[in-house]
Amino acid sequence: MRLSSAIALLASSLFSLSSYSAPIKPHFPSSDILPAGTRVGLIAKSPSSTLLYQNNDQFFPPASTLKLMTALAAKIELGDDFRYTTQLEQKNKDLVIRFSGDPSLTSDDISQLLKSTNISTIDGDLILDNSAFTGYEKAVGWPWDILGVCYSTPSSAITLNGNCVMASIYTNADGSTRVFTPPHQPVNVSTSAEAITRNQQKQQYCDLELTTTQANHYRLSGCLVKRDQPLPLNFAIQNSFLYASATLHQILDEQGIKLKGSIKLATALTTKEQAKNTKVLAKHLSVSLPVLLEHMLKDSDNLYANNLTKTLGEHYFNQAGSFANGTEAIKQILKKQAKVDLSNAVLEDGSGLSRNNRVTPNQLYSVLKFIKANDHKLDFIRLMPTAGIDGTLKYRSSMRKDPIKGNIVAKSGSLFATHNMAGFVLNNKGEPTTMFVQLVTDYHPQNNTSTIPPLTQFEQAFYQNLIKATKE
8 A cells, every 4th residue: 555545544534533423312401400399200212322211110190191001002902993882772662872982972973873763753761871881980089179171071981072061151341250051062050250350369369160060060150350252161071871861852852753751871780681682773883993092192182091991991801891990901901912010000090180190100111112112013103192293292382393393202191290291202214213201290380481481491401302312
């Protein structure tokens, strides 16, 4: 080799070494960003890094990240071809609507079910069968003060229109309030709330309050700040049978169907008798499981998650579904089929709404790991929200802007003082590669509107680093 060639080769090597930079590794932002007393559990794993973790074996309330476990168990146990079936049956002179807990069932679906039979008269009773589920309709650990709003609507086999009704409240010039409820919604809403100024509200420590009854009556009281536009409200149905019964009376009237008997709730005895010599007149099938799960995960729909949990209990144990056997089914399915050990986790529902639920970052990470390894068969990740694009991550303050927007696919979860995330970072090809779990609880920041909230700062630092480590 000529000396000049050797010198050129050496110079080239030195230039390559000097321009080389080690790949960016994931790291956790300082917890000092968050208020004192905040508990944080973190896990991160990029393709080029070892597993990073912090408090990975501590228990945290999962909030809606629990829906990842519910959805995975449903994918494995029920399969993508699963659909809820609502049946219209005839038993002698009676008609029976056999509800299955379909969380997507609407009044229009029931109307079409009846219309398809061309029935003009029901000589006996119209019986509503809710035997698919049993036990509590509200899980242990649901706070009493949220039971009137739609994100905590009861999980019942008789589910219609999401078991949720809408209304609105107006403030009047004389300091009174009035409510409007659409005529087709068979509920009673009244108000004694006072319309006051914002300063008066602060001085009086007075807020708008809601009380409910099992007759689906809703009473608003307390105070409401005067406003030019009505305040939209949504109420969780408190008695699903009464609501469905009243709605069915409306449907029968609209179709001109004469009911000679009455609308009744099936009892355990009549349910057994109905199974004998019963003729199926018509069926309504829900959309397929992946469509149900996409709505559940992207919109974080608690009713879908809780009804699916009870359906898992029904399917896995071959008995009426409940919160008790449904959450146990999730544990057993994931342990046997996904090697995810939840034996020491506390699961009271499938939505994450219960304040009693507890899981560890390791357990959530195990779920993510299985999903990533098997997504070519599961087709699961596409059902999750994308940062700044859709679902619950569309408007999350830390997710709305570049470089995080569009580069994180994850399930969020929030309760009082709890803010969680679990999911994947996408590489340059749009593939989910880096996995992460963020569980933050006991988060109590001071009210300060002039600065970016500590949680937003923490998440931005965390996810910007993960994206750099994934893409560079």
